[in-house]
Amino acid sequence: MTESTVTSAPSTAAPNHGLDNWRELAISQQPSWQDAAVHRSSLQELSTLPPLVFAGEVDVLRERLASAAQGKAFLLQGGDCAETFDGATADKISARVKTILQMAVVLTYGASLPVIKMGRMAGQFAKPRSSNDETREGVTLPAYRGDMVNGYEFTPESRGHDASRMVWAYHTSASTLNLIRAFTQGGFADLRLVHHWNKGFTANPAHSRYESLAREIDRAVRFMEACGADFDALTRVEFFASHEALLLEYERALTRTDSRTGLPYDTSAHFLWIGERTRDIDGAHIDFLSRVRNPIGVKLGPGTSPDDALALIDKLDPNREPGRLTFITRMGAKNIREKLPNLVSRVTDSGAQVLWVTDPMHGNTVTSPNGYKTRNFDDVMDEVRGFFEVHNELGTFPGGLHVEMTGDDVAECLGGADPIDQEAFLDRYESVCDPRLNHMQSLEMAFLVAGALSRR
Numbered sequence: 403m404t405e406s407t408v409t410s411a412p413s414t415a416a417p418n419h420g421l422d423n424w425r426e427l428a429i430s431q432q433p434s435w436q437d438a439a440v441h442r443s444s445l446q447e448l449s450t451l452p453p454l455v456f457a458g459e460v461d462v463l464r465e466r467l468a469s470a471a472q473g474k475a476f477l478l479q480g481g482d483c484a485e486t487f488d489g490a491t492a493d494k495i496s497a498r499v500k501t502i503l504q505m506a507v508v509l510t511y512g513a514s515l516p517v518i519k520m521g522r523m524a525g526q527f528a529k530p531r532s533s534n535d536e537t538r539e540g541v542t543l544p545a546y547r548g549d550m551v552n553g554y555e556f557t558p559e560s561r562g563h564d565a566s567r568m569v570w571a572y573h574t575s576a577s578t579l580n581l582i583r584a585f586t587q588g589g590f591a592d593l594r595l596v597h598h599w600n601k602g603f604t605a606n607p608a609h610s611r612y613e614s615l616a617r618e619i620d621r622a623v624r625f626m627e628a629c630g631a632d633f634d635a636l637t638r639v640e641f642f643a644s645h646e647a648l649l650l651e652y653e654r655a656l657t658r659t660d661s662r663t664g665l666p667y668d669t670s671a672h673f674l675w676i677g678e679r680t681r682d683i684d685g686a687h688i689d690f691l692s693r694v695r696n697p698i699g700v701k702l703g704p705g706t707s708p709d710d711a712l713a714l715i716d717k718l719d720p721n722r723e724p725g726r727l728t729f730i731t732r733m734g735a736k737n738i739r740e741k742l743p744n745l746v747s748r749v750t751d752s753g754a755q756v757l758w759v760t761d762p763m764h765g766n767t768v769t770s771p772n773g774y775k776t777r778n779f780d781d782v783m784d785e786v787r788g789f790f791e792v793h794n795e796l797g798t799f800p801g802g803l804h805v806e807m808t809g810d811d812v813a814e815c816l817g818g819a820d821p822i823d824q825e826a827f828l829d830r831y832e833s834v835c836d837p838r839l840n841h842m843q844s845l846e847m848a849f850l851v852a853g854a855l856s857r858r
């Protein structure tokens with residue numbers, strides 16, 4: 403692993419690589435901190451804390467993503483819509499990592515490709531919102547913007563924007579990442595163990611339609627065993643951390659100069675993405691992320707024109723560097739077959755090679771009749787199918803899946819083979835922002851996607 407130097411105060415770091423240009427540009431979705439002194443001291447503290455990831459790991463990820471862009475690997479990126487500080491417990495973190503590892507084994511089999519495992523974890527604490535405020539029973543307060551900004555509790559104190567939460571987010575990210583590293587390096591990721599967990603999924607009669615694929619995987623594992631495969635070498639996996647780079651002050655304070663290359667890396671995570679609401683081509687987010695060496699994602703909604711996509715490539719990946727840029731499309735099941743082909747064709751014709759990933763969640767959000775923000779499992783799967791159809795038709799690579807999911811038995815998305823109905827929301831809806839696939843729905847999606855990948 404490579405050492406990165408730790409700069410003292412970011413604003414005085416030299417050379418600066420234009421890392422503060424964003425401060426002069428239009429910026430949206432930022433907090434209004436209530437206490438200037440706390441704001442100053444929090445950023446000062448963040449700028450001296452150790453990096454959360456190392457530049458060498460970030461470089462490895464860029465290589466992995468480059469192979470996914472060429473159809474030689476597949477990205478699985480998943481986790482909460484919004485992580486919470488209270489939710490950073492051993493049980494919840496292990497359940498999420500476990501579910502991602504289980505999904506990855508199924509996808510590896512289906513795709514016959516390495517699966518790059520990445521959590522929306524260890525830093526996914528800031529949320530862009532459609533509205534600045536929330537009204538409940540006649541009382542209006544600032545909207546919840548993620549634990550890095552304010553609390554979910556609906557009181558004026560909790561909803562105030564408190565900059566010390568950025569430091570809290572750093573420490574929660576550090577402890578989450580530490581546990582993820584321990585699990586994925588310490589034996590928890592053993593292929594035999596993960597395979598054993600997956601047997602629990604098909605034991606449920608509701609999942610009998612997935613039995614034949616599960617049996618095939620079982621036979622493959624036995625075949626490996628019979629051939630004398632070294633299972634002890636399969637007890638560790640690479641696992642990368644990612645989040646939306648929304649609060650640029652936080653990202654800036656954790657950006658450090660790599661001592662090997664002298665180049666800036668945002669050490670808050672391996673991979674950062676820019677959301678649909680903050681990808682203004684002349685805005686602050688695009689400018690800042692264009693200047694760090696990490697692989698970058700951009701969410702593309704149904705309103706994205708091919709020219710928008712080409713302009714993003716020019717800004718974020720001017721050298722057309724393999725693995726640098728990932729487009730995460732979130733068109734909605736109704737739009738994807740109409741909107742995606744032109745986008746992909748124009749980008750492909752331009753000679754750029756980006757990694758195409760589907761986020762089948764954010765274009766399919768609806769309100770249930772009993773008032774919960776939800777998604778239908780069938781709509782989510784329809785968008786995934788549309789994504790594969792479009793890429794198959796064009797001969798391009800459907801390179802990955804980006805999902806909001808949890809390892810817990812929550813009820814937030816409707817449907818699935820063992821269906822969740824809206825009545826279940828009353829007891830088991832836990833998300834503080836968008837609805838997530840629960841453990842079983844996540845595995846079901848992996849089985850369905852594995853089927854699609856194996857038919858390619």
Ligand SMILES: O=C[C@H](O)[C@H](O)COP(=O)(O)O
Nearest residue numbers: 483529530531532533835836
């Ligand atoms: O996760 C994405 C956004 O933060 C979320 O969908 C916004 O939700 P809202 O429309 O309820 O603000």
Ligand SMILES: C=C(OP(=O)(O)O)C(=O)O
Nearest residue numbers: 483677678679701732764
């Ligand atoms: C905010 C998110 O998505 P989008 O930018 O696609 O709306 C998200 O991924 O939680």
Ligand SMILES: [Mn+2]
Nearest residue numbers: 483806835836
């Ligand atoms: Mn979300």
